[in-house]
Amino acid sequence: MGTLTTPRIRLATAADAALLARHRADMFRDMGRLNAATYGPLAAASAAYFARAIPAGEYAGWIATTGDETDAPIAGAGVQVRAMLPRPNETGTALTDGPEGIVLNVYTEHAWRRRGVAELLMRHLLEWSRARGLVRVVLHASAGGRPLYEKLGFVPTNEMRYTGTD
Numbered sequence: 001m002g003t004l005t006t007p008r009i010r011l012a013t014a015a016d017a018a019l020l021a022r023h024r025a026d027m028f029r030d031m032g033r034l035n036a037a038t039y040g041p042l043a044a045a046s047a048a049y050f051a052r053a054i055p056a057g058e059y060a061g062w063i064a065t066t067g068d069e070t071d072a073p074i075a076g077a078g079v080q081v082r083a084m085l086p087r088p089n090e091t092g093t094a095l096t097d098g099p100e101g102i103v104l105n106v107y108t109e110h111a112w113r114r115r116g117v118a119e120l121l122m123r124h125l126l127e128w129s130r131a132r133g134l135v136r137v138v139l140h141a142s143a144g145g146r147p148l149y150e151k152l153g154f155v156p157t158n159e160m161r162y163t164g165t166d
């Protein structure tokens with residue numbers, strides 16, 4: 001297990017595309033949803049996505065680093081900003097058309113888990129989302145991530161899924 005000082009959190013840029021892509025592929029691998037042969041293609045396709053979507057403002061990512069002299073990356077999280085149709089607000093009393101955020105790519109390297117790094121990343125993400133005017137933030141929780149999201153105030157919704165299309 002690594003020795004953690006205070007982790008440093010920074011916003012990702014397009015130059016971090018390969019790192020974000022590795023976090024994404026490692027996340028799916030650890031969730032048991034990615035076989036070895038698909039790791040490389042997913043990482044390559046994701047790097048291309050991040051290199052385009054970050055400058056376009058469609059995706060914002062955060063990277064946690066050790067905060068020591070190496071300042072090595074140890075975790076990441078991101079949010080995709082998605083336009084929504086005009087809709088009633090929660091109370092049905094007014095219209096809202098602000099974008100929503102979808103939390104993606106929450107990943108902490110094994111040696112740095114259970115020290116609050118993902119929680120710290122998520123708090124930065126939520127603060128940014130509020131400032132950016134996102135009307136809501138949604139995610140699909142893995143079994144490992146669920147307690148963290150519940151602690152932050154996320155609640156289950158009525159979403160349904162049809163998986164026959166891919």
Ligand SMILES: CC(C)(COP(=O)(O)OP(=O)(O)OC[C@H]1O[C@@H](n2cnc3c(N)ncnc32)[C@H](O)[C@@H]1OP(=O)(O)O)[C@@H](O)C(=O)NCCC(=O)NCCS
Nearest residue numbers: 030106107108113114115116117118119141142144145147
């Ligand atoms: C899920 C995941 C991102 C959590 O990362 P993490 O950095 O370990 O998360 P945190 O440390 O902030 O919180 C995780 C747990 O550690 C606990 N924790 C936080 N600080 C702690 C500390 N100093 N000492 C001991 N435990 C601590 C938290 O209370 C939490 O416990 P709980 O799960 O029993 O509620 C990480 O396990 C991971 O990458 N998993 C694989 C990919 C994945 O599932 N990603 C989520 C997709 S939705």
